Every structure is written in C-alpha cells, then in structure tokens.
Amino acid sequence: MSRIGKKPVPVPEGVTASVDGQTVRAKGPKGELTFVVNDEVLVKLDDDGIKVDPRDQSKDARSKWGMSRTMIGNILDGVKSGFEKRLEITGVGYRAAMQGKKLQLSLGFSHEVVYEAPEGIEIAVPKPTEIVVSGIDNQKVGQVAAEIRKYRGPEPYKGKGVRYADERIVRKEGKKK
Numbered sequence: 001m002s003r004i005g006k007k008p009v010p011v012p013e014g015v016t017a018s019v020d021g022q023t024v025r026a027k028g029p030k031g032e033l034t035f036v037v038n039d040e041v042l043v044k045l046d047d048d049g050i051k052v053d054p055r056d057q058s059k060d061a062r063s064k065w066g067m068s069r070t071m072i073g074n075i076l077d078g079v080k081s082g083f084e085k086r087l088e089i090t091g092v093g094y095r096a097a098m099q100g101k102k103l104q105l106s107l108g109f110s111h112e113v114v115y116e117a118p119e120g121i122e123i124a125v126p127k128p129t130e131i132v133v134s135g136i137d138n139q140k141v142g143q144v145a146a147e148i149r150k151y152r153g154p155e156p157y158k159g160k161g162v163r164y165a166d167e168r169i170v171r172k173e174g175k176k177k
Helices: 059-082 138-151
Strands: 014-022 021-029 034-035 041-046 047-053 082-090 097-099 104-107 112-115 121-127 130-135 163-164
Touching: 014 041, 014 121, 021 059, 034 059, 041 059, 047 059, 059 138, 082 138, 097 121, 104 138, 112 138, 130 138, 138 163
Parallel strands: none
Antiparallel strands: 014 021, 021 034, 041 047, 082 130, 082 163, 097 104, 104 112, 121 130
C-alpha cells in the first residue's frame, strides 16, 4: 500500500493548479508545467489539494499511485521555486566555462567537451570547478546533470572527475610495493 499516495498534494500559494481528465496543469511564478497521469490512477482537485487514488486494487495501479503523486508534487514545486543540481570538478587542469549558452569542459581529453543545454535548463559556472544546473522540471535538471557527469565520472583512486556536490566517493587503495 502506498503511504505517499494517500496524502493529498497541497497547492502552494502563488500557484494555480487545474485537473482536466488525466492532465494536471500547474502555473506559477517560474513558468508552467503539465503532467499526464496514467489511466490506472484517478486524479481530482479538492479544497485541500490534488487527491490521487488508484482506480482498482491491481498491482499495476497501486505501483503507479505513489509515483503519480510525487510527479504532481514535483511540478507544483518546480513552478513555485524550481530545482537545481550542483556538480563539482576535481582534478589538475579540469575546469568548466560558459561560452554563450554552451558549457565548455576541459576534462583531460585531447579536445574540449562542449555541451549545449536543452530548452528550459540554465547552466551557470560560478567557479571554474563548480557547475550549477537549474530549471523548473526536476526530471530534465537531473538528466542534464547526469549527462554532464557521464563525460568523466569520478574515478575511485584519486577521485578525479565530475561528481555531484553531495556525492561521497568511496576511495580504493592503490598498488602496494
């Protein structure tokens, strides 16, 4: 049984939400997002927020119940305050810079890696070793941060590479003489 799905999603102040069949729309100060809920989940707008219920007690419906509630919560949070992921670059000569709207990364390859951000995502480089990915869509922000990290993930011996700011790298011991 989903414990997350039982709670209604409260609509924050300054955000207008509407439910039209299976489509949930949210409009706020940061922008507008929509989410189409799976047909096995029933959605309705009440006074206390958006209520999500499974249509029946099948395993498929119950498994999509909590996820649907979380996705609706994410679009309401996104249009209200947005999301951000911070990445850190560790390594000698490894750095990042913005070139217009493109992110230019020096990660020890023979060439520079150039990453162009998709629409709706902002990338900022406050320091040459720090990257901030922000936007209103939580899934897009996480996907862009994962794509940047994938260019040179942190290696386990010296910890060099691109990692999330809150990520802890488990270090391995090197060769012994």
